[in-house]
Amino acid sequence: xxxxxxxxxxxxxxxxxxxxxxxxxxxxxxxxxxxxxxxxxxxxxxxxxxxxxxxxxxxxxxxxxxxxxxxxxxxxxxxxxxxxxxxxxxxxxxxxxxxxxxxxxxxxxxxxxxxxxxxxxxxxxxxxxxxxxxxxxxxxxxxxxxxxxxxxxxxxxxxxxxxxxxxxxxxxxxxxxxxxxxxxxxxxxxxxxxxxxxxxxxxxxxxxxxxxxxxxxxxxxxxxxxxxxxxxxxxxxxxxxxxxxxxxxxxxxxxxxxxxxxxxxxxxxxxxxxxxxxxxxxxxxxxxxx
Amino acid sequence: xxxxxxxxxxxxxxxxxxxxxxxxxxxxxxxxxxxxxxxxxxxxxxxxxxxxxxxxxxxxxxxxxxxxxxxxxxxxxxxxxxxxxxxxxxxxxxxxxxxxxxxxxxxxxxxxxxxxxxxxxxxxxxxxxxxxxxxxxxxxxxxxxxxxxxxxxxxxxxxxxxxxxxxxxxxxxxxxxxxxxxxxxxxxxxxxxxxxxxxxxxxxxxxxxxxxxxxxxxxxxxxxxxxxxxxxxxxxxxxxxxxxxxxxxxxxxxxxxxxxxxxxxxxxxxxxxxxxxxxxxxxxxxxxxx
Numbered sequence: 001x002x003x004x005x006x007x008x009x010x011x012x013x014x015x016x017x018x019x020x021x022x023x024x025x026x027x028x029x030x031x032x033x034x035x036x037x038x039x040x041x042x043x044x045x046x047x048x049x050x051x052x053x054x055x056x057x058x059x060x061x062x063x064x065x066x067x068x069x070x071x072x073x074x075x076x077x078x079x080x081x082x083x084x085x086x087x088x089x090x091x092x093x094x095x096x097x098x099x100x101x102x103x104x105x106x107x108x109x110x111x112x113x114x115x116x117x118x119x120x121x122x123x124x125x126x127x128x129x130x131x132x133x134x135x136x137x138x139x140x141x142x143x144x145x146x147x148x149x150x151x152x153x154x155x156x157x158x159x160x161x162x163x164x165x166x167x168x169x170x171x172x173x174x175x176x177x178x179x180x181x182x183x184x185x186x187x188x189x190x191x192x193x194x195x196x197x198x199x200x201x202x203x204x205x206x207x208x209x210x211x212x213x214x215x216x217x218x219x220x221x222x223x224x225x226x227x228x229x230x231x232x233x234x235x236x237x238x239x240x241x242x243x244x245x246x247x248x249x250x251x252x253x254x255x256x257x258x259x260x261x262x263x264x265x266x267x268x269x270x271x272x273x274x275x276x277x278x279x280x281x282x283x284x285x286x287x288x289x290x
Numbered sequence: 291x292x293x294x295x296x297x298x299x300x301x302x303x304x305x306x307x308x309x310x311x312x313x314x315x316x317x318x319x320x321x322x323x324x325x326x327x328x329x330x331x332x333x334x335x336x337x338x339x340x341x342x343x344x345x346x347x348x349x350x351x352x353x354x355x356x357x358x359x360x361x362x363x364x365x366x367x368x369x370x371x372x373x374x375x376x377x378x379x380x381x382x383x384x385x386x387x388x389x390x391x392x393x394x395x396x397x398x399x400x401x402x403x404x405x406x407x408x409x410x411x412x413x414x415x416x417x418x419x420x421x422x423x424x425x426x427x428x429x430x431x432x433x434x435x436x437x438x439x440x441x442x443x444x445x446x447x448x449x450x451x452x453x454x455x456x457x458x459x460x461x462x463x464x465x466x467x468x469x470x471x472x473x474x475x476x477x478x479x480x481x482x483x484x485x486x487x488x489x490x491x492x493x494x495x496x497x498x499x500x501x502x503x504x505x506x507x508x509x510x511x512x513x514x515x516x517x518x519x520x521x522x523x524x525x526x527x528x529x530x531x532x533x534x535x536x537x538x539x540x541x542x543x544x545x546x547x548x549x550x551x552x553x554x555x556x557x558x559x560x561x562x563x564x565x566x567x568x569x570x571x572x573x574x575x576x577x578x579x580x
Contacts, residue, residue: 019522019524021547022552023545026555031547033524034524036501159521159540161521179501211450211469230449231323231450233323233450233469234323234324237309250449258313259309259310260311
């Protein structure tokens with residue numbers, strides 16, 4: 001598993017807390033729960049947002065959040081990212097002068113969390129983006145999901161957390177987890193920006209639902225293929241089709257369904273050699289939610 | 291199952307859409323996906339928020355949203371709730387004059403979706419609320435979760451949806467589903483407000499994670515017991531303990547864990563007579579997320 005550049009560290013003591021309680025027999029037990037920390041993101045002198053996060057990568061989170069909100073442009077020169085652990089503040093500084101106060105007043109709430117908007121605005125967000133040709137071999141897909149599912153993670157350790165993986169062919173590169181799914185995505189976007197990693201040959205994997213926000217973030221990042229072990233929503237499918245995104249959901253064991261961009265899929269895997277998910281993993285997976 | 295006052299109607303054609311795609315063998319398939327619709331909520335003359343919802347109960351959603359945001363008070367006189375399907379707008383009118391424009395500018399983003407805030411503010415939200423004494427018999431809990439799990443739902447039909455249930459003893463009363471979990475909660479709050487249903491003897495069940503928002507909404511609604519099949523976050527546990535809320539998570543088959551308010555639990559069920567979740571349900575459950 002040396003393919004990962006970043007992978008979860010479930011043993012990092014900062015990411016979980018031990019708590020005491022009782023189980024169904026009334027016995028005292030001790031268990032681990034995922035932490036949430038408030039992190040305030042500034043762009044230059046303006047306070048932009050306070051996110052609740054496990055806070056393992058505050059700098060990638062800040063960069064990715066600002067990119068995905070279109071407050072930071074892909075061609076911006078970032079002159080510094082300063083994280084103050086004590087204040088729980090991260091400041092992104094750019095060469096370009098920025099002023100986003102007005103933008104912040106327009107927030108509305110969507111099913112997939114955070115700032116969203118109505119369908120027309122959603123479509124607008126995708127205008128001008130053309131996703132590249134790319135290929136998804138089913139043999140890659142099965143090796144990739146098997147690796148992700150068997151990698152130790154906070155999710156397997158404490159549950160109640162989202163995971164996202166940036167992959168290339170059958171290799172997972174960056175596996176981020178967070179209490180908010182959008183944070184996990186943003187941390188990957190921040191990592192790609194910081195290291196100048198191209199999107200055109202990548203595959204994005206998420207444990208969460210394929211909502212409109214998830215589609216929009218993936219398309220804006222320029223990644224042509226999105227895979228999830230979870231289900232679809234109608235707007236998510238509609239947006240993916242308009243953006244020509246390959247959208248694969250309910251990917252578990254042998255199974256998956258593609259509802260958009262099927263032309264990128266190459267069926268090179270003999271399904272007789274693909275294992276179903278183990279009962280152990282399936283049971284664990286059921287804890288995954290939200 | 292005549293206990294339900296409201297339960298999911300997975301056959302309602304407005305709630306799902308048929309879409310075509312392909313499966314892992316490359317075969318053309320047809321599947322159902324949950325709809326999302328934009329609904330704009332007004333309080334008197336002010337536009338408050340646009341929510342994405344399955345839109346089965348726009349009036350309960352509007353009332354519950356405003357209540358849970360403290361824009362509508364429990365003692366307010368509602369003079370009308372007007373829903374315009376074509377405009378996708380619902381207007382809640384109150385006798386009291388309202389003005390919440392300022393409040394809307396303070397939105398920040400949290401892990402559990404929507405408007406949140408930092409821990410100190412979260413604590414403040416719970417000040418002055420005292421949860422009542424109440425009892426949760428484990429025999430109720432097992433009958434309740436078994437009924438919820440075996441009730442036909444959009445979740446079982448199309449996945450990618452949240453469910454919340456308001457229950458009394460071992461009886462589920464109102465089972466709401468929505469693409470956004472907070473919507474499902476708000477619809478229940480709206481139903482309780484509309485019908486003057488007391489909270490003190492109720493149990494709240496959610497399919498989603500026990501995040502800080504979920505705890506806060508439950509406590510503000512005055513419900514003393516919160517149960518989930520999913521996991522905990524650290525702030526959620528901390529808030530539940532300070533609010534004296536009975537918090538039960540990872541409730542599957544025989545198992546559960548209580549991390550707060552254990553004193554309300556009465557262990558009257560002989561565990562030898564409780565079934566584990568069936569493999570069928572477990573597998574289905576694994577699709578549940580977000």
